[in-house]
Amino acid sequence: MNGLLNLGLNADGLAELAMARLVQLGPNYFGAAFDVMKLMPARHIVDAALAEGSINEKTTVVETTSGTFGLGLAMVCARRGIQLHLVSDPAIDEPLRDRLLDLGCRLTIVDQPAPQGGYQAARLDKLQEIISGPGRYYVPSQYDNPRNPESYAVFARQLVESLGSISTLVGPVGSGGSLCGTSRALRTLDE
Amino acid sequence: MFTNPVLFGQRDGRALEWLGEYSPYLRIVGVDTDAAGIGVDTLSQESPPYDEHDLLTFGMILAALRRAYKTSDANLLGLAATASSRVMQRHGENNVVAAMIEHYRDLGAVGVQVSHSGTIAGFIFDRLVTPEERYEVAGSYLARLAGAPTRAFDYGGVGHP
Numbered sequence: 066m067n068g069l070l071n072l073g074l075n076a077d078g079l080a081e082l083a084m085a086r087l088v089q090l091g092p093n094y095f096g097a098a099f100d101v102m103k104l105m106p107a108r109h110i111v112d113a114a115l116a117e118g119s120i121n122e123k124t125t126v127v128e129t130t131s132g133t134f135g136l137g138l139a140m141v142c143a144r145r146g147i148q149l150h151l152v153s154d155p156a157i158d159e160p161l162r163d164r165l166l167d168l169g170c171r172l173t174i175v176d177q178p179a180p181q182g183g184y185q186a187a188r189l190d191k192l193q194e195i196i197s198g199p200g201r202y203y204v205p206s207q208y209d210n211p212r213n214p215e216s217y218a219v220f221a222r223q224l225v226e227s228l229g230s231i232s233t234l235v236g237p238v239g240s241g242g243s244l245c246g247t248s249r250a251l252r253t254l255d256e
Numbered sequence: 257m258f259t260n261p262v263l264f265g266q267r268d269g270r271a272l273e274w275l276g277e278y279s280p281y282l283r284i285v286g287v288d289t290d291a292a293g294i295g296v297d298t299l300s301q302e303s304p305p306y307d308e309h310d311l312l313t314f315g316m317i318l319a320a321l322r323r324a325y326k327t328s329d330a331n332l333l334g335l336a337a338t339a340s341s342r343v344m345q346r347h348g349e350n351n352v353v354a355a356m357i358e359h360y361r362d363l364g365a366v367g368v369q370v371s372h373s374g375t376i377a378g379f380i381f382d383r384l385v386t387p388e389e390r391y392e393v394a395g396s397y398l399a400r401l402a403g404a405p406t407r408a409f410d411y412g413g414v415g416h417p
Contacts, residue, residue, distance in 0.1 A: 218312055222319035229323050229332050253313040254320055254335045256342060 077144050079108050085220060087227055095228055097220070103207075106242055107137030109216030110205045111145065124201045125150050129188040131157045134207050134240075139168035152191045154184040207240050214246030221250030230254065261325055263318065266298060273318075276325030279412030280333055283386065284369065285394045286378025286409075287402040289352040296374045304347035313343055328412075330382035334367025337380055341370045352402045353377050363397060364390040383410060 083104040085097035099105070114120040125148040128138055135151045142149040149170040153162075157174065165172055173195075179186035196202040207213050224231055224247070231251055236244045263273040306314075317336045324333035341357055344350075356368045356377060364386055365379035379394050395406045 218315055222315055225316060225319040225332075226323050229327065229329055230320070230335055250312055250316055253309070253316045254339050256339070 083108055101137055103134040103137035106213045106216040107141045110212045111141045113212055114203055120203045124203050127195050127202050128205050129192045139165050139170045143168045152188045213242035217243050217246030218250040221247045275321055278328040280328045280330035281383040281413035282411045283381045283383045284378040284409055285391055287398045287404050287406045288375050289350055289377050289402050290375040310343050313339055331366050334380045337369040338367040341368045344370050355401055363394045
C-alpha cells in the first residue's frame with residue numbers, strides 16, 4: 066500500500082467537519098456549534114463497522130431517521146462509496162430530503178402511520194421489511210449502539226484541549242448520545 | 257535528556273509527542289510507597305490489561321496535558337496526573353496511593369502523581385499559590401502514611417521546564 070492510500074479513512078475531510086466550533090458566550094461560558102450534529106457518531110459507527118468487516122462493498126446501510134443522523138450517514142456513506150437506504154416519514158423537511166437525495170441515498174417515505182405506534186412503528190416495520198429481503202445490510206441503530214456515545218470522546222478531548230477543565234456541561238437530549246458520551250469522557254478526569 | 261516536557265513511550269524508549277513549553281511551576285512532595293522497595297524492573301513487567309474505560313481516560317489525560325503545558329495550568333496537570341493514578345489503582349491497589357488520592361485536596365495539593373511501573377508517588381502542589389507550611393504538613397502526613405522519608409522538589413515554571 067502506498068503512502069497516499071495509507072492516509073485511509075482519516076484523510077477525508079469529514080473529521081474536521083465533524084468537530085464543533087467553540088464560541089465564547091461569557092467569561093467562563095462557551096457554546097459548541099456543530100455544522101452537522103450527528104456526523105461525529107455517523108462517521109465513528111460506519112468506520113468501526115468497516116474496520117470490523119460488518120460493512121463491505123456489497124453492504125447497504127439501512128436506518129430509520131427523519132433528522133440529522135440520516136444526513137451524517139449520507140455524508141459518510143457517500144464519501145466511503147457505501148449504499149445507503151433511509152426510511153423516513155412525511156415529517157422530513159424538504160431541504161433535508163433534497164440533500165439526502167443529492168448525496169445519493171435511497172429514501173423511502175412511509176405514508177401511513179402504523180395502527181399502533183404511529184409513524185415510528187411504521188418506519189421500523191419498513192426497515193424490518195427491507196433487511197429481511199435478499200442482500201447484505203447493516204443497521205447502525207443509533208439509539209442502541211454504544212458507539213454513538215463513544216464517538217463523543219473526540220469532542221470531549223477537543224473541549225479539554227481548547228478550554229481546560231469543564232465544571233458543568235449543559236446540552237439537549239435526543240438519543241442522549243452526545244451528552245452521555247461527552248460527560249462520560251469528561252468525568253474520567255475527576256472521578 | 258529532553259529540555260521540554262514530552263510524552264514518553266517508556267517501553268519503546270522514545271518521545272512520542274512534545275507537549276508544550278509552559279510547564280506550571282510545581283512542588284512535588286513524594287515518597288517511595290514501598291518502604292522496603294528495591295526498585296522495579298519495568299521491562300520485565302507485562303503491560304496491564306487496559307480496558308475501554310482506561311483507553312478513554314488516557315485520551316482525556318493527553319488532552320489535559322496538552323492544554324496544561326500550553327497554558328501553564330497546574331490544576332489541570334494535577335487532574336491529569338490524578339486520573340492517571342486512578343488508572344494505575346484499577347490494575348493493582350496501592351494503599352498509600354489510595355489514601356493520597358482520597359486526601360490530596362484536603363492537604364491543598366492539586367493532584368497525585370505515581371510512577372506506573374514503580375513505587376514512587378507524590379502530592380503535586382501549585383508552587384505559585386501554596387503557602388509554605390502546606391508542604392510540611394503534607395510531608396509529615398505522607399511520611400506517616402508510607403513509613404518512609406519523603407522528598408520534595410520543584411519542577412517547571414514558565415520558561416523553566
